Structure formats: structure tokens, C-alpha cells
Amino acid sequence: MIEVRAPGPYATVQDLGRHGYAHLGVPSSGAADEASLCLANRLVGNPEAAAGIELTYGGARLAFRAGAWVAVTGAPCPLTVRSPGPVADGRVGNGVPFWVAAGAELRFGAPSWGLRTYLAVRGGIAVEPVLGSRSTDSLSGLGPAPLRQGAVLPVGTAGGLAEISVDLAPPRSPRDAVLRIVPGPRDDWFVPEALAELCAEPYAVSQDSNRVGVRLRGRELSRAREGELPSEGMVTGAVQVPPSGQPIVFLADHPPTGGYPVIGVVRAADLPVAAQLRPGDKVRFSVRASR
Amino acid sequence: MSGVRAAGEHGLLVETGALPVSHRLDALLRARRPAGVVDVVPGPETVLVVAPGVDQGVLRVRLEELLSEALRAPAEGPAASAEAEPVTVPVTYDGEDLESVAELAGLPVEEVVARHAGRELVVGWLGFAPGFAYLTGLDPALHVPRLATPRTSVPAGSVAIAGQHSAVYPTASPGGWRLLGRTPLRIWDVAADPPSLFRPGTRVRFERM
Known part of the structure; x- marks a missing residue:
């Protein structure tokens, strides 16, 4: 389980969206920057379509009730892990899988460039899917509500997932707009x-x-x-x-x-x-x- | 006018020129869905086909064939999905705008109800919100403008009209259509498959409760 201590300016659960319902008036939704979500998922051995968290302007604080492998991609944020007990805060990197221990809090600063940052957790965010997707659709309201302080997100099982085999994804630099x-x-x-x-x-x-x-x-x-x-x-x-x-x-x-x-x-x-x-x-x- | 236009790298927009042709092409695409097609979105004069990663040249040729098939069918005949039974929507005609509609139409309230329930309508397309169907074929006497100021919340199940269309609000939402009544029928349910009772081409009959 992940507890949202602060969502930052705007944060939602996103996967690759709900397709095949456009003729019924349903937006596709899904990660705005799909490539970044897919990369974060690959880094922790998830299927690319697993649900993660999409942050807007960083700023979130997430507490992990159980230890988990995670990866952060997209707009690069300064990241720190605050562990319980007398341990100094640890700086961690973007684009690499890292372990967050049970009871630790992952803190996101403001991104140095870009707008949307993605967190994948091994096992995926396991909120209830709606029409085949766990994505929050900001237009129609389908899917889970945007993240609020105090919300608790279930994490799926890591059983059967591929081993984590990547150390580091080359950092994406800001591309010409x-x-x-x-x-x-x-x-x-x-x-x-x-x-x-x-x-x-x-x-x-x-x-x-x-x-x-x-x-x-x-x-x-x-x-x-x-x-x-x-x-x-x-x-x-x-x-x-x-x-x-x-x-x-x-x-x-x-x-x-x-x-x-x-x-x-x-x-x-x-x-x-x-x-x-x-x-x-x-x-x-x-x-x-x-x- | 008809043809196939590119809508980016993953989409092709087929111009059908008329709603019945859109419905026939939609039905053909459902019956013989080309590989890789993810979404088929009929509109009043078009059908959008979304197929990421599919060779657009090959798909375009296929869509042109299906379009000529859809155009060959009789222009005035029933829509291709007409084989299915119409959906009957029971309505309590006690809407807040019944009086204003009667006034605008220059008809007694009783006649407004009779004309709304008296014809079979056809779902043209869906949009505005998930499950919100634009029902075509409304009696021309009931073509009234939208409210000047939309309501901030219209309850789910509200039966309404605006312009040339009627609709049933699938969920509570803001809305500017004129309310004629309400139905207990649940037309939108995300737990159901399909989630919508209406799809493009579905025939609909309102019935006074």
C-alpha cells in the first residue's frame, strides 16, 4: 500500500487508457506521456501497461507501508527517501529502479524541466479498473479520483513478473519543443x-x-x-x-x-x-x- | 462527398456524407473488423477509424471498399443495425421544461408528449459525456433551442430535447437541454458490458409510463 501524504499540484493514477469505447462517448485517457510511463514500468519489470502515478509539477510525498521497487521517469524531479529511524535522507535518481523500504517516504521536488513525472511501482498500482483501465479521466470523471492527501493506493503482486534487469535508463534531456x-x-x-x-x-x-x-x-x-x-x-x-x-x-x-x-x-x-x-x-x- | 482523409499517423477519417451511411459503414466494420482497428467512431457525416501501427495505405484501400459497399445500400432504408429490437424507454413526463417547450412549439403539453413518444428515434452518435446519445428523428415541431443558461446539474435519467435531438442524461451532469421527463431505465452502467444501452444506430422508442 502507498499512502498519499501530499499529492503535489495535481496527481492521478494512469495506465495506457481505455480504448474501444470512443463510439460510446468515452475518452481514451491514460498517461499523457505514454513513453515515460512505459519506461518506468520496464525499469521495475512491470508490463508497460501497468498503472502508475502521474504527477504534475512534482511536489508529492508518498509513504510506503510495504517495501517496494520503484522507478521515476518523465519530467526529472529531485528525489529523496526519508527512512524511519535515525537515518539521513537519501538522494535517489530518476530513470533507475530503486528500493523504498517499508515505512519510508518518497519525496518529489519540482521538476527541472517538463511538467509530468511518472512513478512506477513493481506490481503496479492496483486500484479497481473501470472499463478496462485504472486511469483517471479528468474530462468524464471515469476511473479513480485524483489523488488526495490521505488516499491509500493498493499495490499489485510482483509474483510472475520479470526480474529487474536494467540498471539505468539514459536520462531524457529536454527535447526541442x-x-x-x-x-x-x-x-x-x-x-x-x-x-x-x-x-x-x-x-x-x-x-x-x-x-x-x-x-x-x-x-x-x-x-x-x-x-x-x-x-x-x-x-x-x-x-x-x-x-x-x-x-x-x-x-x-x-x-x-x-x-x-x-x-x-x-x-x-x-x-x-x-x-x-x-x-x-x-x-x-x-x-x-x-x- | 465521400473519401478517406488522414487523421494523423494512427487514424483515418472516412467521409460518408450522411448518417445512415455512417451507421452502415460502422456495422460493416464491426462485422468485418480489419486487423489492428482499436476504435470506430461514427459521426453525422463521417466515421473515424483508429488503428495504431497499421499500414495506412492498406487500411485506406479496405475502407474505400467498405465505404462503397455502404453507399450502395439504399439511401433511405433503415440503418444496418435495424435488425435488433428497438430499446423502449419508459418515461414519466413531468419535466421542468415541459411548459416552456409547449409554449415554444405552440402546442398543448399533451401534444408535446404525444409527439415525443410517438416516433421511433435512432441513436445518431454519442458524445458530450460517456453514454450521452444524440437521438435523431425527433418530430420537427419539437425542435426548440437549448436553455439560455444551462443548469449546473441535471439528474441521471432525465429525458430532454434540444435542437433536432432528444437525449437521456446517462449520469448527473451540467446541461442546457430542455427537460421533458425522467426514466428509471439505467442507460449507462460501467459494470455492464457493453456499458451503454445505446450505440450508434440503436432504435429508441419513448413510452409514457
Whole structure:
């Protein structure tokens, strides 16, 4: 069991999401930065899809009632383990599996870059799944509630898991905040120069960004046609443009359907970059094909 | 207009041009699901197909074939899922907005109820919230605007109308649709498989309790 002594600014349980229900109005949800959750799981010998904890801006304090192997990935936080008894606090690293003894508390500082930090624990967070997933969906409210002080999270059994065979994952450095996009499906709803406008200069990440989407401020994108687009299915990474002309990049908790045209979709490899953008960061778009 | 557009590296958006075609294509995709397809999301004029890691060129050809099959079916016939029995939704017509709807429609309350329960509706698509189905085929006399100020909480089971659609609120949520009544029928249950009584193409009949 893990006791949440402090969740930090915002923390949730996340796995790889609930898929196959979008036609029933259910968002996919899941880790915003899937690559980081998968890595943390691999480091402790879990299946990649095991549930972990997604922190926003670090800041959490987690007490372990039983000893456990854990790994922390994503936005790198200063980490300390405070053990019971007269033992000095120990500094531990990101991207490595380490043991947290029973009764110890794991403390997260503020990340040096990025927004979302992932904790995997060997055995996985074993809250009750809803529609096949343990993810908190901030849009629809499905899944467990966001973590609150005093919440207790069960940890699954480590029986049958692979041995921990990795010592260290190379640290991920902050990547250039460039999001490569595939144009469409509704680029024809915009003036012909809109894609060039989108890619011309950086956009600033707005305060009201969240797990639903990264809201951006910058050049307005002009429509070539008036009227309303009939509601249609939306994918993660869709760059949706509401009437304000200011784009929104959809993240994991995006609504499964929407009525604003999508000028382009962020390439899958760049979704972790989008998920790590902080309010105030600058981000650029590119339509060049991947190298 | 119809065709297949890229929706990123993992999605293809098929333009069906009309809701019955979306429903037929959805049914074809359920019956003969191409490998790797994770989600199929019908909309009024489109069907989104999500298939991570699948060769988009191959899938596109397959979807074009299925789309022409869906387009060949009679345009006015019942939706492809019409073989199933319609879902009957029992309703107590005592909604807070019954009077205002009657006024807007220029009909007696009794007639509003009769027209709402008098036709078979079809689930167009779901959205807004899990299990929230947009029911199409509502009597045109009942096409009334949404409330100017949405309610902060509408109870689960509320039967409502707005614009060209009717709906049953699957869970308590804020909402701006006009309330005609309520049903004890549980249309959304995360413990059930499937969790929703309604899916795109489901026929629905409201019945006065």
C-alpha cells in the first residue's frame, strides 16, 4: 500500500487508457506521456501497461507501508527517501529502479524541466479498473479520483513478473519543443496559408492547459469557410482550431468527438513532447516529414 | 462527398456524407473488423477509424471498399443495425421544461408528449459525456433551442430535447437541454458490458409510463 501524504499540484493514477469505447462517448485517457510511463514500468519489470502515478509539477510525498521497487521517469524531479529511524535522507535518481523500504517516504521536488513525472511501482498500482483501465479521466470523471492527501493506493503482486534487469535508463534531456504534424483532416477549412502560419513562429502555452489539451496563444489561423463542421471523431494529438483561431493540441483526456476543424495531427513520436509542455513554454509546429 | 482523409499517423477519417451511411459503414466494420482497428467512431457525416501501427495505405484501400459497399445500400432504408429490437424507454413526463417547450412549439403539453413518444428515434452518435446519445428523428415541431443558461446539474435519467435531438442524461451532469421527463431505465452502467444501452444506430422508442 502507498499512502498519499501530499499529492503535489495535481496527481492521478494512469495506465495506457481505455480504448474501444470512443463510439460510446468515452475518452481514451491514460498517461499523457505514454513513453515515460512505459519506461518506468520496464525499469521495475512491470508490463508497460501497468498503472502508475502521474504527477504534475512534482511536489508529492508518498509513504510506503510495504517495501517496494520503484522507478521515476518523465519530467526529472529531485528525489529523496526519508527512512524511519535515525537515518539521513537519501538522494535517489530518476530513470533507475530503486528500493523504498517499508515505512519510508518518497519525496518529489519540482521538476527541472517538463511538467509530468511518472512513478512506477513493481506490481503496479492496483486500484479497481473501470472499463478496462485504472486511469483517471479528468474530462468524464471515469476511473479513480485524483489523488488526495490521505488516499491509500493498493499495490499489485510482483509474483510472475520479470526480474529487474536494467540498471539505468539514459536520462531524457529536454527535447526541442517542436511538434511535427500530419496535415488534415480539415486543413481545407482554413485559408491556404494557414499551415504556413501555424509553423511560422512559436506559440506560447497557455495557463488553462490540462490533460484534455494544450491551449496555445499565437498567430490566429483564419478559416476559409464559415459554418459549423458536423461533429466528428477526434484523435489524440489533433490540433483543433476553435473560432478564436488559437489552436489546441488534444492530449489523452480529449473528448472523443468534436465540432471544430482539425488543421493537423501531431505525430505519435512527438506526443510526449506536447505532454511535457508547461504553461509559458514556447512551442513550434513543423509539417516536414520525419527524418 | 465521400473519401478517406488522414487523421494523423494512427487514424483515418472516412467521409460518408450522411448518417445512415455512417451507421452502415460502422456495422460493416464491426462485422468485418480489419486487423489492428482499436476504435470506430461514427459521426453525422463521417466515421473515424483508429488503428495504431497499421499500414495506412492498406487500411485506406479496405475502407474505400467498405465505404462503397455502404453507399450502395439504399439511401433511405433503415440503418444496418435495424435488425435488433428497438430499446423502449419508459418515461414519466413531468419535466421542468415541459411548459416552456409547449409554449415554444405552440402546442398543448399533451401534444408535446404525444409527439415525443410517438416516433421511433435512432441513436445518431454519442458524445458530450460517456453514454450521452444524440437521438435523431425527433418530430420537427419539437425542435426548440437549448436553455439560455444551462443548469449546473441535471439528474441521471432525465429525458430532454434540444435542437433536432432528444437525449437521456446517462449520469448527473451540467446541461442546457430542455427537460421533458425522467426514466428509471439505467442507460449507462460501467459494470455492464457493453456499458451503454445505446450505440450508434440503436432504435429508441419513448413510452409514457
